[in-house]
Amino acid sequence: MTASHQYCTFYLGDQCFGLDVLKVQEIVRYQPLTMVPLAHPMVRGLINLRGQIVTAIDLRVRLALPPRLESDEPVNVVLQTDDGAVSLMVDEIGDVMEVAEEHFERPPETLRGAAWDLIQGAYKLTDRLLVILDPELVVSLPAEQN
Amino acid sequence: MSNSEILREFLLETHENLALLDSDLITLEKEPAEKNTLAQVFRTLHSVKGTAGFLGLVKLQAVAHSAESLLSKLRAGEMRFTPTIATAMLSVVDAIREMLASIETFGNEGSGEYSALIAEVDRLREAGDGEVLAAQPAEAALLVTQPVIALPVAPPPMAHVTTPTPPLIIPSPAETIALPPLESASDAKAAHVSDSNIRVDVGLLDKLMTLVGELVLSRNQILQHSASHEDDAFLGAVQRLNLLTTELQASVMKTRMQPIGNVLNKFPRVVRDLALACGKKVRFEMDGQDTELDKTLIEAIRDPLTHMVRNAIDHGIEPPEIRKSRGKSEEGRLRMVACHEGGKVIIEITDDGGGIDVARVRDKALSAKLVSPEVVARMSRQEILRLIFMPGFSTAASVTQFSGRGVGMDVVRTNIEKIGGTVDVESPQGQGTTIRTKIPLTLAIIPALIIDSGGERYAIPQVSLLELVSLNPDQALRGIERMHGAPVYRLRGTLLPLVFLDEQLQIEVTRGVADDVNIIVLQADDRPFGLVVDAIRDTEEIVVKPLQKQLKGISVFSGAAIMGDGRVALVLDVLGLAQRASVISGAKSRTLGEQERPTAPVASAGQTLLLFAPTAGGQMAMPLSLVARLEEFPRTALENLGARPVVQYFGHILPLVDVSEELECLRLGRRSLRSQRRRHSVSDAVSVVVCAAGDQQVGLVIDRFLDIVDDHVADRSRASRPGVLFTSIIQEQVTEFIDVAALVRAATIDLLPHTT
Known part of the structure; x- marks a missing residue:
């Protein structure tokens, strides 16, 4: 029997992404945002999560993907980090998926481009790839990684 | 604060610390090398000793002192922590506890005799090792026999201190706090220090705060709905709910606050x-x-x-x-x-x-x-x-x-x-x-002014707030003047630099020309400035929460707060904002300018002044005494010497300095703006003020001459930029007094060898 991991999955466009389920605190539907002027573009604003002020990061901006349509309401994936809860705004939420380690593969050398360093690897599912993101790096400003 | 209050605090504090000491000592016995715990024990006893000393509790101090000395040796690594030492130290803790109980009940340390205990501790220290238990004096046993009787899990009386194994009692903190002294156990009416205060877990208060916040949110929604109802009984209930919620919120917030x-x-x-x-x-x-x-x-x-x-x-x-x-x-x-x-x-x-x-x-x-x-x-x-x-x-x-x-x-x-x-x-x-x-300030509640700008709400801590000024569109048009592009407002005759919040935050400008202008006069490092916002809402007490690391670098915000309606508002950092808008760094150069002032020719009261308009607009003044001639040259007469425009003037080469450009160069610290802004007006003639500075003549290029006035310059505001001595109001216009010497100096440095 091989080891398996559980991932919270979500979509940005057609691509399926996964984050370690233990790092995900909760999923919250779209919340009214308070804009933060002068902030990095990936910070969409602040939300009030039951009395806690949480920074909301647009994962599309973080991964340098094209912006989502105005009409689409993003969903908040709230992560637990050392610095408190941080929300990632994604297009659509998927299931919690249990995948076997044997299907995991590290990113190929050819993986380059924006934010490639956030990608830990991918699970080869039957019909698609589940791309696993680094939960710590994904919430940090791009400049902080250096 | 009365003596008894100090005592009270001391008792509360020490009760808590003693509970920790017990468990720390037991930990040490198991792991004698645990340095942090040892340091902790040492500090606690050090504290007890110190405070006891202030309060004149001689016996208590003596006991704590001897224990501390022993620990000092242990900490230095000269001795090992042995079970015997643990026993002795626990006896010390019990002795302290006994004295505290007596102090609480009778107001004194009681009649207990602790010299034997001290002797024992001192002996242990001198022996340098733990194998001295045989000689434990019997008196010591007496001292530590105070059973802590009201406890459900009271430690067994330590009647036999000679037992080589230490008593394995780990009283839980809560129980120890409630520890009543022996005497008052039978006297239930005696009020205890620990009874009048309830220690509440901060986490619980946090939770209360959050819940109240949610309650406020629901209250607001109900209030909104109730507007469409006409049932009086319902409206009355809503009103009560409203009041109660407000009061509850205020009280819960206050539970955490105390004056320092x-x-x-x-x-x-x-x-x-x-x-x-x-x-x-x-x-x-x-x-x-x-x-x-x-x-x-x-x-x-x-x-x-x-x-x-x-x-x-x-x-x-x-x-x-x-x-x-x-x-x-x-x-x-x-x-x-x-x-x-x-x-x-x-x-x-x-x-x-x-x-x-x-x-x-x-x-x-x-x-x-x-x-x-x-x-x-x-x-x-x-x-x-x-x-x-x-x-x-x-x-x-x-x-x-x-x-x-x-x-x-x-x-x-x-x-x-x-x-x-x-x-x-x-x-x-x-x-x-x-x-x-x-x-x-993480947890501190501060009163804040809530304002609007660019469609969002912001909170400004009221500590930095001086006053509010509201101008109707008419007043705004007349009242807000530009000094070389920088907006200023005359507040009771003094020029107040204005900072537009939406511009600073680079957000959408929603202010219209026909809107009132709201100026918030703020104080940053002794320097007042006016912050222009879209609307001033209200004052609110807010709990400032820190921003997360993704937003730490933005100096204009000190945190965020959750408002009454559940939305988040950013809290402005007035200092950071002033720095961003250069209100403060500007102040530094202004102070420098002041220091240089005595060496520069100063336009003093009663002088005759030449008023002129520089090429970039506005009004400037200089003492007429420095003016040699006023000239107009046809634009075609201008020639270039290097980067510097010059004209031939009575057989000499007269270097020309555009006042506006030169001031800009001084401000930017550059030598020249080169051609990028050389757009002397479209007219064919160039107005020049010929100034004599030493044996050197320089022509100051301006837009036009305005007037010559005898002015008693009374109201001087500090200079706005380098090259300007000060600003004032002449003929109801904001006027900058230029530092002619500085301009001439700047203009001639690169030309000196060529002239004369």
């Missing part, structure tokens, strides 16, 4: 006693006692402050004779100031003593092997001063009753850093010491 005076007020007494004991004369001053601080923070700063005060008196302020010989007054000054500043609570303790001797700090740090000689050699004075915050550091030549065991400043630092604060020291040689503690 609660801690500070005990210090006059502490200082007096300590000064007396050290044979020093100290005048103690306090300020800012009403600064409100979160309860948990108050608790956390209590010990550090005490340590700092002890240090200041014991090490800082010199004995009267020495002070006299150094030409200071015999009475030393110790000042403690608390205030809110820039989103933090600042507590400063300043003494006017001898200051910290850097050489001694260095030597001490070296001998205690805290740093290596190579490292020290590279350290700055300030870095060496900070060594006093290292564990195990102490400069006092002798160990006194009060301080000097090396658990001072490191405890201070540890405790302050635990609550996210910082502590720093300043000590100009021989001029006393200032210890500056900054505690974050």
Whole structure:
């Protein structure tokens, strides 16, 4: 029997992404945002999560993907980090998926481009790839990684 | 604060600490090498000893002192922590507990005799090892037999201290706090210190706060819905709900806040006693006692402050004779100031003593092997001063009753850093010491002004608020003037620089020309400035929460707060905003300009002035006495010498300086703007003021001459930029007085060899 991991999955466009389920605190539907002027573009604003002020990061901006349509309401994936809860705004939420380690593969050398360093690897599912993101790096400003 | 109140606090505090001591000692017995725990025990006893000393509790102090001395040896690694020592130490804890109980009930330490216990502890210390249990005196047993009877899990009476195995009692903290003294156990009516206060878990208060926040949200929704109802009974209920919720919110918020005076007020007494004991004369001053601080923070700063005060008196302020010989007054000054500043609570303790001797700090740090000689050699004075915050550091030549065991400043630092604060020291040689503690406002509730800009709400801490000015569109049009592009407003005759919040935040500008202009006059580092916002809403008490790391770098925000309706609002950092808008850095150059003023020709009251319009617009003035001639040259007469335009003038080459451009160069610190802005008006003639500066003549290029006036320049505001001496109002126009000498100097540096 091989080891398996559980991932919270979500979509940005057609691509399926996964984050370690233990790092995900909760999923919250779209919340009214308070804009933060002068902030990095990936910070969409602040939300009030039951009395806690949480920074909301647009994962599309973080991964340098094209912006989502105005009409689409993003969903908040709230992560637990050392610095408190941080929300990632994604297009659509998927299931919690249990995948076997044997299907995991590290990113190929050819993986380059924006934010490639956030990608830990991918699970080869039957019909698609589940791309696993680094939960710590994904919430940090791009400049902080250096 | 009365004596009994100090006692009360001491009892509460010590009860808590004793509970920890019990478990710490047991831990140590199991793991004798556990250094942190040992240090913890040491500090607690050190504290008890110290406070007991101030309060004149001689017996208590003696017991704690002997235990501390024993621990001191253990800490230095000269002895090993053995079960025998654990037993003796636990006896000490019980003895202290017994005395505290007696103090609580009778107001004195009781009739217990503890010399045997002290002798035993001292013997253990001298024996240097733990194998002395056979000689345990019987009296010692008596001392520790006080059963703590009201406890459900009361420790068995330790009648037999000679038992080699220590009693395995780990009273839980809660039980220990409720510990009633022996005597009053039968007298249930006796009011206990610990009864009048309930210790509530801060986490519970946090939860209450959050719940109340949610309640407010629901209340607001109900209020909105109720607007469409006409049922009187329902509306009445909604009204009551509204009032109650508001009150509940206020109360819950207040549960956590206390004026810092609660801690500070005990210090006059502490200082007096300590000064007396050290044979020093100290005048103690306090300020800012009403600064409100979160309860948990108050608790956390209590010990550090005490340590700092002890240090200041014991090490800082010199004995009267020495002070006299150094030409200071015999009475030393110790000042403690608390205030809110820039989103933090600042507590400063300043003494006017001898200051910290850097050489001694260095030597001490070296001998205690805290740093290596190579490292020290590279350290700055300030870095060496900070060594006093290292564990195990102490400069006092002798160990006194009060301080000097090396658990001072490191405890201070540890405790302050635990609550996210910082502590720093300043000590100009021989001029006393200032210890500056900054505690974050994280939990503090502050009153704030809520404003709108670009469609979002922002909160401005009211501490930096001076006044509010609202102008109707008409007034705004007339009242807001431009000084070389920079907007200013005349507030009672003084020019107030204006900062537009939406511009600074680079957000959408939603202000219309036909809207009222709201100016919030703010104070940043002694410099007032006007912040223009879209709308001023209300004042609200807010809980400032820190921003997460993704937003830490933005200096114009000090945090965020959740508003009454559940939305988040950012809290503006007035200092950061002023810096961003260059209100403050501008102030620095202005101060420089002031210092240079005496050397420059100053337009003084009663002088005749030439008024002119520079090419970039506005109104400027210069003393007529510096003007040689007013000239107009056809544009075709202009020639270039290098980058500098010149004209031939009575057989000489007259360098030309465009006043507006040159001022811009001075401001930017550049030599020339080159061609990028050389767009002298479209007219064919160039107006030039020919100035004589020494034997050198320079032509100042301006747009046009305006007037010559005799003006008694009464109202001077400080200069707005380099090259300008000051600004004033002449003929109802904001006017800059240019520094002719500076302009000439700047213009001729590169030309001097060519002229004459």
